[in-house]
Amino acid sequence: KAGVTQTPRYLIKTRGQQVTLSCSPISGHRSVSWYQQTPGQGLQFLFEYFSETQRNKGNFPGRFSGRQFSNSRSEMNVSTLELGDSALYLCASSKGSGSGNTIYFGEGSWLTVV
């Protein structure tokens, strides 16, 4: 069974640009969540989608957005990139959205903003 797949794995962007990251959840999983990991701030929750609806949102500015498609695949977008957005962006999936579920992380997308 394939795990959570994220693309691209590595990318370099310039300040002010925008970026879109993609995530394909484990087959049968309907919940997708996104996390940002940096050395300074650690692992921080961005948002969660379930059945194409945003269920939860973390404390990130509106430049960070996401969406989920009918096949549960998800994308996140960061507009007007800043140097501080350089991070590992992790997607995670679970079967459902309730607290009884377990989430599994993908390998992540390494974003460098120069």
Add this chain to the structure above:
Amino acid sequence: GENVEQHPSTLSVQEGDSAVIKCTYSDSASNYFPWYKQELGKRPQLIIDIRSNVGEKKDQRIAVTLNKTAKHFSLHITETQPEDSAVYFCAANGGGTASKLTFGTGTRLQVTL
């Protein structure tokens, strides 16, 4: 919101010894507490989790204990091996979904020969 504190930030043990990592959480509504292991350059991997209706859970050399009254939970690794060397993160869900996790700051475990 939920706040999770994790100690120690670094831990060095000799092969074969035990390692204990401790976390505290603030939101009494939290009911799900996973632990993740992250090797350098890799994704966090779930190693064990516990839910609030259970006080202890064990999986081979790994165990987790939960004290809801004190809002503490701990990871215990026995008979440590060099391949246990990694960064370990605890997390709590703040009483919400399993997906909205608040993570601790991580513990870098080094198992020396």
